[in-house]
Amino acid sequence: MPDDGPVIIGVSRSTEKIREIIRKVADVDLNVLISGESGVGKELVARSLHYYSSRKKRPFIKVNCAALPGELIETELFGYEKGAFTGADKQRMGKFEAAADGSIFLDEIGEIPQSLQAKLLQVLQDQKFPRIGGHREIEARARVIAATNRNLEAEILSGNFREDLYFRINTISIVVPPLRERPEDVEPLVHYFLEHLSKKHRLPKPDLSPRLMKLLQTYHWPGNVRELENYLKRLLVMGESKEIEAELESGGLNRNPAPEDDPSPSPEAVIEEAAQEALADNHNPREEKQFPSLKEVRDRAVQRVERALIKQVLEETNWNRREAAKILKISYRALLYKLKDMDLSPR
């Protein structure tokens, strides 16, 4: 592979297999579904598929389906005609049209609402669509590469994702395993990132102690390669190798302790405690007999319980919001809204 394109680093069997699949399918016009946890390298795989195809010189257009509410994803994908809805004061081209003969990367496809799933399926079948509010059919020629960090098969079973759309986008399936399942990739990734980042930021490449390398290889990596990259940026810029060692040692090696050693409360305990607190809020020593309405207590309890649970899940995922949203079974975007509302942040 030429060295100016995206490079997938790693020596594990699974990474080799992924490179092999990319070589085989890059130039075949089949839809590809890439799945894996957040930060494993799904976008990198998508960009490689595009780069090593004959569409390379054409656009690669990414649509993050989790970043937009349903109605906006639709306009984003298909564009609209002037006057299609209030505020549509001029015609706008959608991403499918912009991708033309290139590739369209539908990131977090599991987040698109049901109504839009039906429309997307239709477009993929017909390979044409009108802009919203328009009649003229536009050809959908872009190659579709989708990614998900959800288990779409489970989403189908729970009725959240259409099976027919799944089969349509999943002609070729590429599964990128979490970094913790391919520890042999850590060392080459570390060398690659340190080399690359030190050149990019014009900083000397730091020496890595064997102890730190060992810790990096045994850490649980809930944020996968992205988290590793961030640690290395920190090492390069701040030089905090001792702090990083201590962090990995305490947060990393004990991340998944046996349940009996687990110091964090169970979700039930978190709910119970937050509900108790909401009730305790009612206690007003000066006006013993004034009770709030049931609705008031319920709202307060729900808010507290939600906040406590979200906080706990975020702490356990090392503030990996995508992972937390998955565990909480809400969309990434919904979680971001809640964090804003609840004024929750890592520090």
Ligand SMILES: Nc1ncnc2c1ncn2[C@@H]1O[C@H](COP(=O)(O)OP(=O)(O)OP(=O)(O)O)[C@@H](O)[C@H]1O
């Ligand atoms: N095998 C790899 N070799 C080199 N860099 C990698 C590799 N895997 C991931 N990266 C880098 O790690 C970072 C995260 O990867 P990427 O954005 O592709 O993950 P993702 O799975 O698409 O994440 P998300 O689900 O959160 O969108 C990027 O900077 C990417 O270039």
